Amino acid sequence: MKRYLIAPGPVAVDPHVMAVMSQPVMHHRSPQFSKILSQVRKDLKYLYQTNNDCLIFASSGTGGMEACVSNLLSPGDKAICIVGGKFGERWAEMCDAFGVEHVDINVEWGHAVDPAQVADALDEHPDAKAVFVQAHETSTGAMHPVEELGKIVGQRDGTVLVVDAISALGVYDMKVDEWGLDVVVTGSQKSLSLPPGLAVVSVSDKAWKFAEKAKNSHYYFNFLKERKAMAKDTTAYTSAVSLIIGLAEVLKQIRERGLENLFAHHRLLSGGTKAAVEAMGLEQFSKAPSDALTIIKAPEGINGQDIVKILREDYGITIAGGQAHLKGKVFRIAHYGYLSQWDMIIVIAAIERALNELGFKVELGSGVAAAQRYFAEHKI
Amino acid sequence: MKRYLIAPGPVAVDPHVMAVMSQPVMHHRSPQFSKILSQVRKDLKYLYQTNNDCLIFASSGTGGMEACVSNLLSPGDKAICIVGGKFGERWAEMCDAFGVEHVDINVEWGHAVDPAQVADALDEHPDAKAVFVQAHETSTGAMHPVEELGKIVGQRDGTVLVVDAISALGVYDMKVDEWGLDVVVTGSQKSLSLPPGLAVVSVSDKAWKFAEKAKNSHYYFNFLKERKAMAKDTTAYTSAVSLIIGLAEVLKQIRERGLENLFAHHRLLSGGTKAAVEAMGLEQFSKAPSDALTIIKAPEGINGQDIVKILREDYGITIAGGQAHLKGKVFRIAHYGYLSQWDMIIVIAAIERALNELGFKVELGSGVAAAQRYFAEHKI
Numbered sequence: 039m040k041r042y043l044i045a046p047g048p049v050a051v052d053p054h055v056m057a058v059m060s061q062p063v064m065h066h067r068s069p070q071f072s073k074i075l076s077q078v079r080k081d082l083k084y085l086y087q088t089n090n091d092c093l094i095f096a097s098s099g100t101g102g103m104e105a106c107v108s109n110l111l112s113p114g115d116k117a118i119c120i121v122g123g124k125f126g127e128r129w130a131e132m133c134d135a136f137g138v139e140h141v142d143i144n145v146e147w148g149h150a151v152d153p154a155q156v157a158d159a160l161d162e163h164p165d166a167k168a169v170f171v172q173a174h175e176t177s178t179g180a181m182h183p184v185e186e187l188g189k190i191v192g193q194r195d196g197t198v199l200v201v202d203a204i205s206a207l208g209v210y211d212m213k214v215d216e217w218g219l220d221v222v223v224t225g226s227q228k229s230l231s232l233p234p235g236l237a238v239v240s241v242s243d244k245a246w247k248f249a250e251k252a253k254n255s256h257y258y259f260n261f262l263k264e265r266k267a268m269a270k271d272t273t274a275y276t277s278a279v280s281l282i283i284g285l286a287e288v289l290k291q292i293r294e295r296g297l298e299n300l301f302a303h304h305r306l307l308s309g310g311t312k313a314a315v316e317a318m319g320l321e322q323f324s325k326a327p328s329d330a331l332t333i334i335k336a337p338e339g340i341n342g343q344d345i346v347k348i349l350r351e352d353y354g355i356t357i358a359g360g361q362a363h364l365k366g367k368v369f370r371i372a373h374y375g376y377l378s379q380w381d382m383i384i385v386i387a388a389i390e391r392a393l394n395e396l397g398f399k400v401e402l403g404s405g406v407a408a409a410q411r412y413f414a415e416h417k418i
Numbered sequence: 419m420k421r422y423l424i425a426p427g428p429v430a431v432d433p434h435v436m437a438v439m440s441q442p443v444m445h446h447r448s449p450q451f452s453k454i455l456s457q458v459r460k461d462l463k464y465l466y467q468t469n470n471d472c473l474i475f476a477s478s479g480t481g482g483m484e485a486c487v488s489n490l491l492s493p494g495d496k497a498i499c500i501v502g503g504k505f506g507e508r509w510a511e512m513c514d515a516f517g518v519e520h521v522d523i524n525v526e527w528g529h530a531v532d533p534a535q536v537a538d539a540l541d542e543h544p545d546a547k548a549v550f551v552q553a554h555e556t557s558t559g560a561m562h563p564v565e566e567l568g569k570i571v572g573q574r575d576g577t578v579l580v581v582d583a584i585s586a587l588g589v590y591d592m593k594v595d596e597w598g599l600d601v602v603v604t605g606s607q608k609s610l611s612l613p614p615g616l617a618v619v620s621v622s623d624k625a626w627k628f629a630e631k632a633k634n635s636h637y638y639f640n641f642l643k644e645r646k647a648m649a650k651d652t653t654a655y656t657s658a659v660s661l662i663i664g665l666a667e668v669l670k671q672i673r674e675r676g677l678e679n680l681f682a683h684h685r686l687l688s689g690g691t692k693a694a695v696e697a698m699g700l701e702q703f704s705k706a707p708s709d710a711l712t713i714i715k716a717p718e719g720i721n722g723q724d725i726v727k728i729l730r731e732d733y734g735i736t737i738a739g740g741q742a743h744l745k746g747k748v749f750r751i752a753h754y755g756y757l758s759q760w761d762m763i764i765v766i767a768a769i770e771r772a773l774n775e776l777g778f779k780v781e782l783g784s785g786v787a788a789a790q791r792y793f794a795e796h797k798i
Contacts, residue, residue: 040432040758052420053433060440354758378420378734380764387763387786391794402790406767407783414771414782417732 039354044385046176046205046331046358048227048234049375051284055232059284066279072271074286079268081289082238085297086207086222088214090240093264096278099204099225102237104132105259106200106221110168110248113137117168118159120151120182123175124361125202133170136254141166147364148178148333150326153186160194167248169199173206173222177361179324179333179370181206188218198245204228208292209304209330209374220245226281229304229330229374230288235281241265302418304329307373307382309416310409314386317408318393318400323368332371333360334389337398342369348392355388379413419734424765426556426585426711426738428607428614429755431664435612439664446659452651454666459648461669462618465677466587466602468594470620473644476658479584479605482617484512485639486580486601490548490628493517497548498539500531500562503555504741505582513550516634521546527744528558528713530706533566540574547628549579553586553602557741559704559713559750561586568598578625584608588672589684589710589754600625606661609684609710609754610668615661621645682798684709687753687762689796690789694766697788698773698780703748712751713740714769717778722749728772735768759793 043050064071075094082092095101107129111117117138119129122145133140141163145151151171160166169191173184184201191199198220206212207222208229214222219242226236241249241261249261263274292300308329315322315334323333336342342359343366349355360368371385386405393400423430444451455474462472475481487509491497497518499509502525513520521543525531531551540546549571553564564581571579578600586592587602588609594602599622606616621629621641629641643654672680688709695702695714703713716722722739723746729735740748751765766785773780 040756040760042760053436056433353760355760376420380420380422380733380735380767383767383786384760384763387760387790390790394794401787402794403783403787406763406786406790407781410767410770410782410786414774 042355042381042384043375044372044377044381045356046228046370046372047225049231049372050377051231051233052376055284055287058287059280061283064279064283066277067272071277071279075273075277075282076271078282078286078289081286081293084293085289086214086240087212087216087297088240090214090242091265091268093239093241093261093268094273094277094282095237095239095259096235096276097237097259098234099202099223099237100128101259102223102225102239103128103202105237105239105256105261106223107132107136107138108254108256108259109261110198110200110221110245110252111136111138112253114139116141116163116166117170118143118156118163118166120145120156120169120171122149122151122178122180122182123147123172124177125172125175129170129202148180148324150180151182153183153190156187157190160190160197164196166197169197171199171201173201173203173212174209174328174330176205176331177364179322179328179331180326181328184212184219185217191220192218198242198248205330205374206328208300210301210328211297214240226285230285231374231376232281232284232288235278236285299418301329304373306413306416306418307377307379308332310379310412311371311373311382311386313412314405314409318390318405323364329373331373333368334371335368336366337393340393340396340398341366344396345369345389345392348395349388353388353391355385357385382409422735422761422764423755424752424757424761425736426608426750426752427605429611429752430757431611431613432756435664435667438667439660441663444659444663446657447652451657451659455653455657455662456651458662458666458669461666461673464673465669466594466620467592467596467677468620470594470622471645471648473619473621473641473648474653474657474662475617475619475639476615476656477617477639478614479582479603479607479617480508481639482603482605482619483508483582485617485619485636485641486603487512487516487518488634488636488639489641490578490580490601490625490632491516491518492633494519496521496543496546497550498523498536498543498546500525500536500549500551502529502531502558502560502562503527503552504557505552505555509550509582528560528704530560531562533563533570536567537570540570540577544574544576546577549577551579551581553581553583553592554589554708554710556585556711557744559702559708559711560706561708564592564599565597571600572598578622578628585710585754586708588680590681590708591677594620606665610665611754611756612661612664612668615658616665679798681709684753686793686796686798687757687759688712690759690792691751691753691762691766693792694785694789698770698785703744709753711753713748714751715748716746717773720773720776720778721746724776725749725769725772728775729768733768733771735765737765762789
């Protein structure tokens with residue numbers, strides 16, 4: 039069966055990029071590879087809209103998140119975690135794992151945090167050394183207002199803002215320097231449209247001071263060692279060379295295309311899909327939706343997992359179900375990855391069919407028609 | 419731009435098959451390769467539904483056609499060519515090139531030949547040594563009735579039936595032995611879903627007698643040399659080893675899937691597309707349509723080439739326009755190749771959009787809705 043991957047990650051990869059990654063493996067300490075790595079680090083700054091250092095780890099995005107906790111804070115330090123989904127919970131779990139005391143701001147899943155709550159928490163806990171947040175909560179589709187948080191945290195010399203932007207960076211506009219986002223994590227398997235295996239972490243001058251002072255248990259994820267290695271155009275431990283060669287190709291393409299066009303592409307796919315959701319009589323889950331994902335509530339009486347299963351097993355299309363207590367309640371469609379408007383047409387058509395099979399009557403073609411109208415009106 | 423290839427050939431290839439073909443190049447005279455070639459020849463008989471020898475040439479399908487003319491007939495011999503499209507014309511041109519006298523049965527483009535006309539022509543020209551025909555005329559989408567022609571030619575010891583089945587074999591049921599199809603040509607870049615570069619020709623015992631007697635100019639395309647080479651599990655000249663390794667994989671998959679399921683798949687894609695054509699207020703060109711292609715007349719006042727151009731340049735979707743005097747009048751969609759029902763949804767959606775852009779009003783989503791209903795009702 040021909041297969042289509044339209045899930046929040048891993049994502050479909052351009053066969054051309056796959057071919058580039060298939061070239062003979064290079065040695066990670068060779069001058070040939072150092073040259074590539076040096077260009078990648080320059081191009082990452084373009085993607086990040088930053089002059090900060092961009093560290094590259096051979097790990098999943100979670101490894102990049104852990105690196106932030108274990109490099110910026112010491113045991114007994116205090117942090118504020120914004121917990122509005124599975125990945126917000128992960129920040130709190132990591133604080134526990136590294137002996138960091140954490141004050142959680144619990145946000146109803148699907149909602150964005152109110153920046154005033156964060157300001158209040160910082161007033162109440164002026165000793166909090168970090169605020170941990172998601173730019174976009176992959177489990178709920180909600181965008182937290184990181185621009186506002188940047189202003190709030192930026193006024194406090196003793197606190198850094200650490201942003202998990204794994205499913206946000208490159209999807210929509212995020213001005214890392216202008217907004218004062220001290221530390222920003224991303225992964226290869228989301229908007230970079232690569233296989234999983236790379237995490238990138240940008241570190242501001244302010245954040246480096248925290249890293250220079252912090253004492254915590256870490257060896258592999260070591261900001262200071264990576265900074266030293268960076269000065270020699272290498273990485274502290276073995277680079278994931280093939281993935282980085284893929285990253286070089288993807289970043290070159292992004293530069294050629296321009297960030298604005300990249301964001302407009304995601305906006306188009308997201309807009310068409312969201313128009314289809316409404317036309318099919320369905321409802322979005324997120325109250326602060328992004329252009330990264332569309333998360334749809336399963337209609338009353340229908341298990342969202344059944345929709346996911348029919349798409350995967352009968353139609354060859356992989357989307358994602360809900361996580362944790364949202365399991366069965368929602369299903370999630372990605373707009374990043376190697377996807378086009380036509381992939382959105384496919385997934386909408388498949389959802390129309392699956393819903394009918396499960397007894398929820400949707401007029402076949404009605405969702406697609408709404409997406410078609412949106413795409414025709416918003417040609418880019 | 420993400421690209422989709424939904425043209426009558428070359429066709430999209432399964433990335434898994436591409437990966438198989440990317441293995442290190444084998445030597446064409448090695449025992450390792452001979453074993454593969456031997457299995458391929460067995461599996462080709464399954465695809466062809468034949469016990470006849472299946473010769474493999476490193477050439478496009480046209481090379482396979484030429485091999486038939488230059489190996490079965492001598493200069494001054496007479497043949498009957500059924501000319502109902504660009505590929506029927508090609509048989510006649512090849513007869514000219516090899517000094518074969520030809521009686522053409524001209525058929526209106528888009529129509530099937532009337533078998534009675536062929537019987538009459540053979541009565542009038544009992545010395546005709548071959549009848550050349552297309553199973554499916556790729557330029558017009560019409561199927562000629564090769565089963566009936568097999569009966570007619572089968573009664574005549576002095577005549578062989580030579581079928582260009584390049585866009586037919588593997589698409590729909592064609593019983594080579596049961597129907598008495600003496601020589602049947604196919605190519606790798608159609609229903610076999612491989613890159614172009616291989617032609618296969620099946621040769622019946624009756625046809626071998628013609629090949630043993632004929633004298634014509636040929637060197638590379640040599641039936642007798644290939645038969646000798648076949649006995650040693652090799653080819654007369656250098657085999658296109660990587661393509662044959664791909665062919666081995668494709669034929670293995672076809673065996674596992676079963677011919678009936680392969681045909682049902684094409685029937686589904688064709689049926690859904692043809693339902694959409696009607697729903698969009700368009701008309702099929704062919705009067706004897708196949709499950710290989712859907713050929714659509716460009717609406718009055720619209721140049722079919724503009725539809726093809728918008729799909730290719732604005733939407734990244736390659737279909738085909740009309741050939742020869744049909745240029746601008748029709749556009750052609752393939753149902754074979756590495757395609758799914760979702761690719762049909764894509765191409766229909768894109769046609770809806772292109773027609774509206776060109777001023778022919780089609781309700782967006784209406785074609786897709788018809789295809790969706792067809793697919794839902796004909797689940798396989």
